[in-house]
Amino acid sequence: MEQLVAIAVFLGVLFLFLGSGVWVGLSLMGVAYIGIEFIAGRAAGGGMINTIWGASSSWTLTALPLFVWMGEILFRTRLSEDMFKGLSPWMARLPGGLVHTNIVGCTVFAAVSGSSAATLTTVGRMSIPELRRREYPEHMIIGTLAGAATLGLMIPPSLTLIVYGVSINESIRELFIAGVVPGLVLAGMFMAYVAIYSVVSSDYKPKSEPSLAFSEKLKNSAYLIPVLLLVFVVIGSMYFGIASATEAAAFGVLGALVLAAFQGSLTVSSFSESLMGAVRTSAMITLILAGAAFLSLAMGYTGLPRALADWIATMEFTRLELLMALLVFYIILGCFLDGISAVVLTMAIVEPMIREAGIDVIWFGIFVTVVIEMAQITPPIGFNLFVMQGLTNHQMNYIAKAALPMFGIMVLMVFVLIAFPELVTWLPDTIRQ
């Protein structure tokens, strides 16, 4: 009974802080401090500093600011123009036409960027005006871009997967490799939707593209070479076991700088802007991680994670029931919290639960990532909706409605993952051998 009261007070303070608008990282830190000091009645200071220092000074975590920096450098290059020029000749003939450049462009950029906001702005800056000029249906342009940009979270490098891997102490490299196939499958599902829609719908009448000779197409593809090289450096070095995630991130930063220098977009101001942008974003994420590490410690004192895991064990839920409950839980949480906060906040509780239920933690990482992706395009706090609003000046509701089919496809993806877990486990298993 006493434990129940303690847990209720603990969660109550947590919701009060988070809900009233206190910065997420500090909320977690404050709740943890109150939990240990006043509810458990022990001195919190030592544990606080030990955990925060331990969580912040880790070698694994260094991949995070580096991938953020890499994205910031690429954002300031001519990569988006080049990608559109290189991709569009090949996409023009597919059913659905150039809308596919949104999806393929996001997929390619996702392979050099860990964030969906960066993916959205980089691809959208070029494709939105170009597609509008060719009179593609507006809701398809907006919807597919908002949806496909979330691939930035799934296809490695991925900030969400780094944060997940750091929280549960699993190999980032393995998580990255695990995200490749599901990311491509999801992109394929988006493309299939566009193709079917373009055939079925009557409002899909874009201007036709001038047909290019094959040699002409090949020539345009040369624009894709730099970005594909960069993809190869980052993902290839991890796949072939040459580099850990952190080392791949350092390669990525150097590669991005070389690419920017070749394009002539590397100036002192673009360099320092990219660096300071990376400082802000990574400080934001690490404050949350520091708070969450301390909160996990405090949660241990309340006994909540253990109690929940035991309860799950006695209830004998099937795997599917448990996953459905978690799916609903994360979708609701994702309506109010950003993805990274949602992951780190819940891992202390969810990790023992899924380990108890015998669910593969690498697989679960990809599962959570899809759910977080959905949260990116659901109001009221969908992150991509905000970014898209800034980019197009459309109403939030309009964007959310345009992206709704993509949300449906992601729900379908969750069930595909549950039905075929090999999609996730196959690639990491092959590199392990």
Next chain:
Amino acid sequence: MKKTVRRILDGLYLAGGIASALCLIGIVTLIVLQIASRNIGFSFRGGPDYAGYAMAAASFLGFAYALNHGAHIRVTLMISAMGRYRYWGEVWCFIVGTAISTVFAWFACKFTYESYRFNDISSGLDATPLWIPQLSMAVGSILLAICFWDNLITLLFTKKPNVIESSITDSGAE
């Protein structure tokens, strides 16, 4: 007078941000050295530990700078729904933030000092006395606390915090 104080404080946060940026460059350098030492075969011990310290410094020293640029994430749903009472919501948030960051700064300093007094040595290959890298935590947490006090006082006197409202689109967080 007020302007000078303002300039000094903003300069302080920016200095933290720049130090943090230098740490990021340091991390890349350390990793490259690490890879080079493995392939060329010179000895470079404790590379991962040093990169970890640089990582910690990059985070802690950047906290105040990020706060001053409105980069730290918060749930603004309720506070924007408060309309003309929003001021009181902000006051509450800054009071809580100030309290927590001050407690954090206090313990960070206390335990860094204890590392120094008891001469804690890193258990890794680098064998660094831990208080040296931990200084970044002490300094960064003090900067963050100063930034919170600064914003709370500015908010109470001018009805507006010093934080630059950033548009959400320039955050590359997700």
